[in-house]
Amino acid sequence: MPNNTKTLPFFIAALLLVACKPDEPLLPDETPYVLTVPYGFPPLPVPDDNKLTAARVALGKKLFYDPVLSIDSTVACASCHLPQLAFSDTVPISPGVADRLGFRNSPTLANVGYLPLLLKDGGVETLEIQVLTPLTDHNEMDFDIGAAAKRLMQHNNYVQMSLLAYGQNPSPSVIVKALAAFERTLLSGNAPADNPDTLAALTEAQQRGKQIFFGNVAKCSQCHSGFNYTNNAFINNGLYEVYDDPGRFRLTQNPADVGAFRVPTLRNIALTPPYMHNGSLPTLEAVLEHYQSGGKQHPNKSPLIQPFTLTPQQRQDLIAFLEALTDTAFLNNPQFR
Numbered sequence: 001m002p003n004n005t006k007t008l009p010f011f012i013a014a015l016l017l018v019a020c021k022p023d024e025p026l027l028p029d030e031t032p033y034v035l036t037v038p039y040g041f042p043p044l045p046v047p048d049d050n051k052l053t054a055a056r057v058a059l060g061k062k063l064f065y066d067p068v069l070s071i072d073s074t075v076a077c078a079s080c081h082l083p084q085l086a087f088s089d090t091v092p093i094s095p096g097v098a099d100r101l102g103f104r105n106s107p108t109l110a111n112v113g114y115l116p117l118l119l120k121d122g123g124v125e126t127l128e129i130q131v132l133t134p135l136t137d138h139n140e141m142d143f144d145i146g147a148a149a150k151r152l153m154q155h156n157n158y159v160q161m162s163l164l165a166y167g168q169n170p171s172p173s174v175i176v177k178a179l180a181a182f183e184r185t186l187l188s189g190n191a192p193a194d195n196p197d198t199l200a201a202l203t204e205a206q207q208r209g210k211q212i213f214f215g216n217v218a219k220c221s222q223c224h225s226g227f228n229y230t231n232n233a234f235i236n237n238g239l240y241e242v243y244d245d246p247g248r249f250r251l252t253q254n255p256a257d258v259g260a261f262r263v264p265t266l267r268n269i270a271l272t273p274p275y276m277h278n279g280s281l282p283t284l285e286a287v288l289e290h291y292q293s294g295g296k297q298h299p300n301k302s303p304l305i306q307p308f309t310l311t312p313q314q315r316q317d318l319i320a321f322l323e324a325l326t327d328t329a330f331l332n333n334p335q336f337r
């Protein structure tokens with residue numbers, strides 16, 4: 001018998017698993033998932049009905065990498081959210097099933113558990129509900145959550161993992177909750193720029209770039225602010241005179257929201273080109289060119305987006321600082337693979 005009380009619940013669950021038929025209710029394994037919130041981050045919001053347990057995160061991770069959730073079993077969440085790229089993708093628009101294309105760029109999932117509203121237009125409120133978007137989108141996984149749950153029922157390991165995680169068989173609720181639990185663990189806050197000892201952690205170029213980032217000329221930190229380098233506001237940053245994708249307007253139908261997109265995090269930004277909602281800017285140089293130009297005239301453009309001048313050296317320094325937001329421990333974390 002186990003002499004460590006921590007392993008006891010697991011042992012009981014394992015015994016029950018052997019004793020019961022898989023479709024009978026079972027006590028889940030409630031061993032908590034140990035999550036270290038990075039220094040300077042607020043507590044991670046976790047819903048009461050989906051506390052993080054090791055069994056839930058393990059199931060969510062398996063589902064995240066498994067194409068089983070797409071109609072023809074070819075596309076996984078990880079097909080568009082690659083762990084080595086901070087869970088983003090290399091192309092402007094990632095192909096879904098049958099190589100169909102949507103219209104937005106795959107964002108990083110780093111610190112996604114902190115976002116008050118999801119998607120670039122803020123159209124979804126929780127990570128649990130967000131799972132339904134790619135799963136059912138014709139251009140992404142094109143499946144049905146009920147059919148996905150039935151498919152998982154045919155896999156004995158999914159049935160067992162589902163029982164351990166939630167005390168029930170694979171179901172739509174199990175799928176969305178497990179994926180959300182895994183996504184909440186994707187915390188990135190250990191980049192060189194996070195080191196309170198700036199002088200030791202950053203190169204001289206990066207230190208100069210930091211001054212520019214937080215300074216009054218480039219004004220980057222007026223929108224890309226706080227621990228996650230975003231104020232989470234929906235803002236028009238002047239990319240176009242006419243927007244094909246109207247951004248938050250799709251949701252609110254408020255003309256003032258045309259071209260407004262959520263200010264994205266800049267964590268791991270050097271790894272997540274191409275940039276902007278549609279992946280239209282290929283490099284950080286192109287991004288700086290956009291901001292220096294003051295953007296295109298649009299009635300909704302933020303008054304903070306105005307032309308300014310940086311010398312070639314200052315541009316290099318600013319990009320060097322953005323590179324100091326790369327968190328290699330996050331990219332190489334074996335718990336995410």
Ligand code: HEC
Nearest residue numbers: 076077080094095096104105106107118119120134140179
């Ligand atoms: C075909 C590519 C593709 C697949 C497959 C895909 N995603 Fe995404 N994902 C995207 C794109 C593109 C967006 C941005 C959509 C938007 O903002 O409207 C996105 C946005 C998200 C967001 C919101 C992030 C934010 O910053 O608001 C989350 C969370 C997410 N995806 C998780 C998942 C999960 C979980 C799966 C698997 C069930 C998945 N994705 C499958 C392409 C994909």
Ligand code: HEC
Nearest residue numbers: 218219220223235237261262263264275276277291302304
């Ligand atoms: C007025 C607010 C505002 C200011 C100031 C601002 N940004 Fe942005 N930034 C945004 C918004 C909004 C987006 C998203 C636009 C979109 O998705 O089309 C964005 C997108 C980006 C992106 C692309 C992120 C991605 O994942 O695709 C980068 C990089 C970026 N900004 C860097 C900067 C830098 C560097 C500065 C300073 C020179 C700066 N921003 C100033 C609001 C701002």
